[in-house]
Amino acid sequence: MTQRFHQVLSSLLFTFSLSAQAGSGGISLGQTRVIFSSADKAQTLTVSNSGQQAYLVQARVQNGLDDTTPAPFIVTPPLFSLQGDSRQLLRLLPQGATLPTDQESLFYLSISAIPAQAEPVTAANRLSVGVRFVIKLFYRPQGLALPADNTPCLLTFKREAHGVRAINPTGYFQTLGMLAVDGHTVALDQQPAMVPPHSSITLAVDGPVNKVAWQTLTDYGGLSQSCQQTGSASTETTP
Incomplete structure (x- = not known):
């Protein structure tokens, strides 16, 4: 069959x-x-x-x-x-x-x-x-350092020559569901948006990178709390 x-x-x-x-x-x-x-x-x-x-x-x-x-x-x-x-x-x-x-x-x-x-x-x-x-x-696996719900805002972003690099220091796959750089939404449907554990990806972004806001996808396919980074620090902005 x-x-x-x-x-x-x-x-x-x-x-x-x-x-x-x-x-x-x-x-x-x-x-x-x-x-x-x-x-x-x-x-x-x-x-x-x-x-x-x-x-x-x-x-x-x-x-x-x-x-x-x-x-x-x-x-x-x-x-x-x-x-x-x-x-x-x-x-x-x-x-x-x-x-x-x-x-x-x-x-x-x-x-x-x-x-x-x-x-x-x-x-x-x-x-x-x-x-x-x-x-x-x-x-x-059991025993990861933090629950998955506590990890979205641990991502950090760094300007590179061809865009912005998203860095994931956690043991979870983090998939960006929303990304905005200096108030401009970044299109995620035409480029990789999933950041593997302990790794990074580079997203195509033009211009300077002063403020980054993002949300990741939850276990249920929804959006996480909002996070933002100004300079080198990232913070949670909504519960």
């Missing part, structure tokens, strides 16, 4: 990659990210079909957006039929891999769906629209 799914998927004329919030053809996910604590035995995620069309769905965890090698998590069921106006609960299970204990690890949950065919059709007559969701799975 899995081989047949790959054959059908590879013959699709149209395939869309979507966020979990952008349902298509009635298919949607119950959350925008998965946080997997090292103490968890499993995590769950709901796939819903609000339309009438049945879909064949495949779910898997991969190491990167373009790296489809097996990740240290499995999804059950990995392949299933989702009828119209129904839901399927997925379980994500760890596979016992040794992962860093001083910082988060990042994986990607990929969920692909194609319309189910009532009868066999030839490739020449097939005009199916596939949908694909890719959301982040964060593996979070």
Whole structure:
């Protein structure tokens, strides 16, 4: 069945990659990210079909957006039929891999769906629209120095020749949801906005950098408290 799914998927004329919030053809996910604590035995995620069309769905965890090698998590069921106006609960299970204990690890949950065919059709007559969701799975070890909610304002920013560098001294992945430099909003949809643990990224910004304001994405996909930096100090500005 899995081989047949790959054959059908590879013959699709149209395939869309979507966020979990952008349902298509009635298919949607119950959350925008998965946080997997090292103490968890499993995590769950709901796939819903609000339309009438049945879909064949495949779910898997991969190491990167373009790296489809097996990740240290499995999804059950990995392949299933989702009828119209129904839901399927997925379980994500760890596979016992040794992962860093001083910082988060990042994986990607990929969920692909194609319309189910009532009868066999030839490739020449097939005009199916596939949908694909890719959301982040964060593996979070216990014992990190601070709770995740306390870390957004620990980011610091430094002017560089080609922009501003965001520096993350924490063990968490910090994804910028809003960034403003000297009152001007920085477009984050066309450049990397996630700062890995104990690392940094450079964002394209023109002009001087005197005051930086930002918010990061929370575990639930919302925005954190507002933070700002004037000069070399960063502070929390809202609860």
